[in-house]
Amino acid sequence: MVNATLAPETTERAAHDDPAVGIRGRDRHRRRQVAVAYLFLAPTLLFFAVFLVLPLGFALLLSMSRWSGFALGDIDPVGLDNFTGLFADGSTFLAPILTNTLLFALGTVALALAGSVLVATCIDKLRFQGLWRTLYFLPIVTTVVAVGNVWKYMYEPGGLVNGVLNALGLGSVAFLADPDTALPSVVVVQAWASVGSAILVLTAGLKSVPESYYEAAALDGAGPVTVFFRITLPLLRPSLLFVCVTQFLTGLQSFALISVMTKGGPGDATNVAALEMYRQAFSYGDWGTASAAAFVLFMVVLVVTLAQLWFFRRKGEDA
Template sequence: MRSQPSVTRRAGGERPWRVRLRDPVTGLLFVLPMLVLFVVFRFLPLAGSVGMSFTDYRINGSWDPVGLDNYQRLLSDPVFLDSLQVTLIYAAIYVPLTVGVALGTALLLNTVVFATGLFRGVLFLPYVTSFVLAGVIWRWVYEFDGLINGLLAKVGFEPIGFLQESSLVLPSLAVVAAWRGFGYSMLILIAGLKSIPDSFLEAARVDGASTWQRFRFVVLPHLRPVLFFVLVIETIAAFQVFDTIYVMTGGGPVRASYSLVYALFDQGFEFFDFGYAATIGIALFVIILVISLIQRKLLDRETT
């Protein structure tokens, strides 16, 4: 004889509130470990940095409240303003370069029908290389007696100071970061391309659409959400650049590569001005948030 279900439904088929609560509680239990990690290692440090930015925090743990003094100092600090300008210029070079290379390689690999795993693995390999190791390798490539200048000397050209000239140091660093980091965005864009139904592209081909028209009117609209995500993560990476600069230039020449994170590092770990360093970190967070919102607004406008 069949056993009766242990949970009875109320009139109208409505389940008891304990049963309705079971699913969200179960889901919460599954995400709880990651939620705890996020709160402990992300939210609490952010909250602590906000509080520290309103203090004169010293290395011995003592502190004095200073109100908005750190923020007023920030707005009038020429070092901070110069580092902000350097970071904006670097991001303007790095983000289009990295996204363009990632999109181009993703489109190319999407058409490859043989050894696709091998090609993806080779192109993704630089991403698993540390920024420090990449910086050491590329510093040798850029040196006066390095690889590039050695090849230029063989054809009669004078050596170029890639890391010694203020006008060349940021593009040179952006190339290193793009070489190291484009593989991650490439895989994301490939996944986005694979989600586009083949029937859409085939219909456009039958209608006589050219390769550019198929990309412009079929591929790009479907790829826009993925492209927005790639733009955001690469913009964040550009504004957080530090390792490559620390290894290759040390912020030089003449602070031509002195980024916001490098300024934060100097204030916190060279001058031990932790309150002001926290203020720079909060300013960096706000700048990234505003730029991400602007990017989303522009992409939504293009969509409509």
């Protein structure tokens, strides 16, 4: 009777002391944890599968097909013809469309970055900083259509900008009607509209710079310019990286502002990749070319982003 009572305890103790049994138990516990984790992740994974993976796969299929956008049975595989057509002789995709896209993004980043650094530095030394940040952030919460239309009227021959030029004794400029000034004019608007978000990021970065650095620089007799280039800018590198990457991505994918202000004109002077994709798909019914252009733009965005990350990382290591 005593042996029968002790037998289960002895067996359980032996199983607990057996390494193989312990490993199998831990494996089962880990598998249960993974299964529960995937169960909780299932709604999110389903969402990404339906709205990201499937559209991406369909776009890849269309980029190697010819399709007018109606019946799925009309999809005609053409291999890489859509990609070669984008860069064939006589195609306007490489120049001026892709060139305009890069120039638009570069101009936006240069103006927005320079302006936001200057304004953020000034705000950091003023009172009521929250008020100033809010005022500069207002264009971000304003719809692109409203911003584009307001600036479009300001650029008119009788608009505010030409009115100021005339008051200064200068002649009127056809900002949006001249191919030489149309793209820079839209770049200015895009930079103005996006400078608010950059200011928020940079002012937060300025707050993280220890005051002891500035106190030590003042004791050494360093001037404001030296302090700015030797202390402020180097310590703002993470914030500058974030602003550069996000502004460049926004510039490369810009569509709505150009569509509202110039519709890509005059000619193709302000036509960019995103607008050309829209035209090919919805105006001309060439979904294959539009999808191929989308993948080319994706590669450009990827290369530019990786180049920016490499450049800032290399600069950080050199410092």
